[in-house]
Amino acid sequence: MAVLAAALVVAAAGVGGAVGAVSGSTTTQAADSNPVEFVYVDDSTSEITFMRADGTTVGTGVSDAAIVGPMADLDDDGLLEASYVTTGAGVKAVDANGETQMLVEDGDASTGKVGVGDWTGDGVPEVVYADANNQLRYVNVSGSPTAVGGEEAKTVLGVTDFDGSGTTDVVFVGTSQNLHYYNGSTTNDTEYGNFANSDAAGAPADIYGDGELWVPVIDGSQYPEIVNSTGTDREFRETSNNTDKQPVAAVDWVGDDTHEIIHSQNAELAYTRADGTTRKVTDADGATVSIDESAGVARVVSRPADLSVSEFAATATGDQNVTVNVTTNHDLSELNVTLDGPETAALTLAAGDFEETGTDPYSYTATYDGSADGEYTATLDSAASAGDATSGNTDTATVDDRVPTVESVNLTDATNGDGDVEAGDEVTVNATVSGDVDSVTADLSAFDAGTVTLTGDGTGSYEANATVGPDATDGDQNVTVTASDGEGNTDSGTTGALRVDTENLSVALNDTRTVEEGQSVEFSPASVSGATGDVTYDWTFGDGNSSSGETVTHTYSASGTYTVEVTATDETGDTASDTTNVTVENPPVVESVNLTDATDGNGTVSPRDEVTVNATVSGSVDSVTADLSAFDAGSVELVADGGTYTNTTTVGANVTEGAQSATVTATGASGTEDSATTGTLDVVVDELTVTVGDDRTVGVNETVEYDASVAGATGDVTYDWTFGDGESATGKTVTHAYADTGTYTVEVTATDDAGTASDVTNVTVEDAPVVESAALTDATNGNGIVAPGDNVTVSATVSGDVASVETDLSAFDAGNVTLTSDGTGDYAANVTVGSNATDGDQNATVVATGNQGNTDTGETGALTVDTENLSVSLNDTKTVEEGESAKFSPASVSDATGSVDYDWTFDDGGSASGETVTHAFEDDGTYEVILTADDGSDDVDTASMSVAVTANETTIEGTTTTDSSTTTDPSTTTSEPTSGDGGDGGTNDPAGSSDDETDPVATATATATPTTGGSAGTTTARPTESTTATATTAPTSERTPTATATAAETATATTAEPGAENVPPQSPGEAPGFGTAAALLALLAAAALALRE
Structure with a gap:
């Protein structure tokens, strides 16, 4: 932001400019005397606007803010930036110069307020915000958004040590509308949630100067208040503050060391003190300030360090020029330097005199192009950055344009005067210099002697001696002599050369060699080192011949061994020699x-x-x-x-x-x-051939094996395959599956010791068939129940590569059936249910087969097969008494399909439904009972039976009346009712067999039921008594006991006709009718015992 910063604050100082226009005073004061206090959006200009302590406002020229956030030096350039959420739901920062930086792209942030603070601990504040999914994230000017834990938030208020624990917290309003703070591992809920809305709050501040932080809030009643980390709140209100429900800031606006809450009131800036007093904020001209209340107000949460100048220097840079260097810790918006001396000049940043380089520190350099010698004084009139300013630094520079002149220079060998020097030799430098001379130096670095200062004799002659060092540079070397006046003016001269020789000459030949008679052989040194200047070479060949030159040739005329010698000489006279042997032999x-x-x-x-x-x-x-x-x-x-x-x-x-x-x-x-x-x-070579087989069709993802056959191979054979889809394989036999449909070329290349051969085949890949749906329907009457001769339809929808669609209908005695296509993917077949179909619920499996053999199946729903007629039967006859409740149920039921419904009709006009029913005939006589059974599959069968109803012979109420027959032993009497003959097409159900207690009075009943009995040769047929006695007491307060006794289940006595033979004598207890009476008495006794209990 450095370049724009200069332009803006110059405007703030009164130079002018539309961007950054400043209201009120145009003075530029120190940051601690008139700092920026808060930021808002001016309603009249829609610009993000900074307000200083004295009411001076600075417009940024930026007007895309939906809501403003806290201010800090976000990019470490010494300028305050205001964070804000854009109208497009992004996050930006803007400084006083109107320079913006996009931190979060539009659409990625929520529209809630953001917080600012050093969350990462790197010394540079970050912006913490809620993204479009309410997830907490932080971002800085040079990074990408990063998640803050897994927290969710509606709006972020600040980044600070909210609870005083020593740990930095993110303070935010959660999605539950409560005030939370997160320290990096734990989220704390203050349980305060009385916000007018989630944005109606501001950054935490030390309201009372005691170190405790409070969040300023507009509560649900539109009153300003503050809340701390424990959820404690304090109201700042009178009867009515009438504050707007928008973001606020806590600022010590009136300078009483206690913060006020800056807020919007009726779309104008206002502040409320702790006692509830509300006043309008006025600018430097005393006027109220209109505000876009929806954007709110935000304070400065951290400030950059005060502006300081670490270097202020003036330097004479030759040609009567003076250069001024200024180094600061901030990006300057204003820089003014005055230059006094033989000439006067003003150097300013605004005029473009200074060039800015570097960041933190920032360096500014200006050069004054003067025309007079003398001493110049540079004074820092002002350096300013974002309202912070400094001045008063000074420095001097002396300009001297009187240039010295080097008249002559000389370099001599002070050791032996031969002009060749080596390490340890002495050399002398002489110079004659006129004019204003401050120093005369000579650069002897080529002689490994560095820079030496020549000493003058007062007459303009200068001299210095130096020793050649071991690291001198071989060869001809000269020296540059420089004269300086000490004010930046110089003149130079270059001496003649001396030859430096620091190494001994060395020469070497290659090792011994063998050549043939008459062969021309070339000789040259294998290496030469340590030479000074040019080198000459002299050769002797051991056969009386010689030559000269770096490279020579020689031919030997006779076999033998010869010594070749070379002698090398350089320009300093150094010599070196080497020899090698040459063996001369006869050629093959x-x-x-x-x-x-x-x-x-x-x-x-x-x-x-x-x-x-x-x-x-x-x-x-x-x-x-x-x-x-x-x-x-x-x-x-x-x-x-x-x-x-x-x-x-x-x-x-x-x-x-x-x-x-x-x-x-x-x-x-x-x-x-x-x-x-x-x-x-x-x-002769056999030719290699390879074959891979015929073209084929396969399915998608079907793994298929490919095999190569070769003939005429020489040695081992390797196989390389390509499949046309970018895949490959090796080996004689390989497998491959294609992921997509199409036609592919498979190629195999066989390679043996003699060469290669190739073959190709085409593979068509089609989708495997898919049974999308399958259905089995009753084509006869649609009731879902079929019988032999009925028709059923199998249908299916099949996609993909389809060769055939079949289904197994053997359960319907229809075998395996092929479905016919209608050309649109639908297949169907209609068959007749055979006589050997399998009864019960039956379904079908549809199998679709592709051209490549792939299959897919689908199961239909079930139809019910009914191949047999329902059959029901009853017993032939039944005898019951009039008024007796008899039970009726089928004697047998067979070949039912599903559940069976039963309907009964009785000759006396009665009817009933159910598998087992009861019915009582009121009059004696013979009746027909008809049963109709229906299994729901159109199968209906009927059966009938005859029921003989007899009149009751004896009924005893409270006493027992019998004929002359005897009963069974009373000791066999029980309390259970007597049942009829059950299950033979009907069942007796005598009265009194119910367990329900319905009659509140005690009764005793004995019933004599006629039966047949007797023993051949001893008795004749007589009635048999079946006696039932029931005693029921009137109810008491506790219970109503019931006692029932039945004499021998059916008490039967066999008697003889008068005068019959072989009849044993009877005891008194065996007299006719005694058994029945005894049974009844026993029953009454049991009832009495029950009453006593």
Whole structure:
């Protein structure tokens, strides 16, 4: 923000400018005397505006703020920036110059207030905000948004040690509308939630100067108040403050060391003191200030350090120029320096005199182009940054334009005067200089002597001696002599040269070599070092001959060993010599060569066969080789056996077919060669072929195996596959699955020792069939129940690659059925249910098969198969008494499909429903009972039975009346009711068998039921008594006991006709009717006992 800063604050100082226009006073005061106190949006200009302590306002020219946030030096440039949320839900910062920085892109932040503070502890404040998802994040001017824990917030108020624990907290209004603060690990809920809205608050501040922080708030009643970290609140109010429900700031506006709450009141700036007194804020001209109340007010939460000048220097820089350097810790908006002396000048930042470089510190440099010698004084009139200013620094510089003149210079060898020097020798520098001379120096760094100062003799002559150092630079070296007047004016001269020689000359030759008779051999030094100047070379060759030059040639005419010597001489006279030996030999001669088939000797070879090369060589031989590249064997070395050389090698795969020979080369020790070519052998090679198979169709993601077949292979074979979709594989047999439909080319390349071969096949990839839906319907009447002869329809919707759609309807005795397509993906088949269908709920499985064999299945719902007719039966007859409740149920039910409904009709006009029913006939006679059964599948069957209803013979109320028959032993009497013959198409249900206690009075009943009985030869048929006695007491306050006794379940006595034979005598207890009476008495006794209990 440095460049704009200069422009703006100059405007603030009265120079002018639309951006950053300032109301009221245009003075630029020290930051601590008239600081910026808060920021707001001016309603008349819509600009973000800074207000100083004296009411001076500075407009930024920026008008895209939805809500303003706290102020701090966010980019460490010494200027205050105000944070704010844009109308597009982004976060920006703006300084007094109107320079903005985008911190959070539009749309990524909530529209709530933001907080400012050093959350990361790096010394630079960050902006903490709630993003569009209410997640807390922080950002600085050079970074990206970063999450603050996992907290959610509506608005952020500040970043500070809110609870005094020594840990920095993010203070925010949560989504629950309560005031929270988060310290990096724990979120604390103050349980205060009386906000007019989540933005109607401000940054925490030390309201009373006691170190405790409070958040200023507009509460739900539109009163200003403050709340601390414990949730304690204090109101700042009179009867009515009438404050706007928008963001506020706590500022010591009236200068009483206690903060007031700055807020909007009827769209004007106002402040409220702790006693509730509310007053309007006025600017430096005493006028009230209109405000965009929705944007609110925010205070300065931290200020940059005071402006300081770390360097103020004036320097004479030659040609009568004076340069002024100013270094500060802030980016200056104003800089004014006065230059006094032989000439006067004003240097200003506003006029562009100063060039700014660097950041923290910031350096400013201006050069005055003068025209007079003399002493100049530079004075800092003012340096200002964001209202902070300093002045008073001074420095002087002397301008002297009288340039000294170097008349002559000389460099001499002070050791022996020969002009060649080495380490330890002495050299002398002389100079004659006129004019204003302050110093004369000589640069002797080439002589490893550094810079030396020459001493004058007062007559203009200057001299210095120096010793050549060990690190002097070899070669011709001179010296530059410089005369200076001490004011930046200089003159120079360069001496003649001396030759520096710090190393001894050295020369070296290559090692011993072997050459042939008559061979021209070249000689040159392998290395030369330590030479000074040019070097000459003299050679002797050991055979009486000599030569000169750096590179020479020589030919020896006779074999033997010779010594070659070279002598090197440099320009300083240094010499060096070296020798090497040369052995001269006779050259090799290939006398004869031969190439044979070493495998079967038939003169025809193929890869992996063997061939043999033979050669006879004379002379000096270093090596003998044969070129067998035509046989893919490269160059082979023949093994010596006296003057004969041999090698047997294997024919390679990459041979050249046809008649092929070999070239034998003998090489001497000096590199001379002699060659000869052999006869030929015939080379034959089988051709490699590979096949991969026919084109095929596969499904998506179907893994398919591919196999390569080769013929004519030489040696091992490798296989490389490509599949046309970017994938590849190796191996004779590979697998691959395609992820997408389409047609792909699969290529295999087979490689053997002799070459390569390829083959391709096309693969069409189609989607596997998918059974989208399957249904089974009753095509006869739609009731979901089918029988032999009915029709059913199977339908399915199938997508993808479909070859056939089938279903197994064997449960319907229809076998395996193929569904027919309508061309739109729908398939259907209609079949007739066979006679051997399987009863019960049956479904079908639809199987779709693709062209490549892929399948998919779908299950239909079920239909109910009913192949058998319902059958129901009753027992033939039944005998009951009139008025007796008899039970009726089917004797048998078979071949029902599902649940069965039962309907009963009785000849006396009655009816009933249910599997088991009861019915009482009121009159004696013979009745027909008809049962109709229906299993819901259109199967209905009926059955009937005859019921004989007899009249009651004896009913005893309270006593027992019998005929002359006897009963069974009374000791067998029980309290259970007597049941009928149950389940044979009907069941007796005698009265009194219910467990319900319904009659409040006691009764006793005995019923004689006619039965048949007797024993052949001893008795005749007589009625059998079935006696039931019931005693019921009147209810008491506690309970109503009931006692029931039945004599021998059915008390049966067999009697003889009068005069019958073989009848034993009867005791009194066996007299006719006695058993029944005894049973009744026993029953009454049991009832009495129950009453006593």
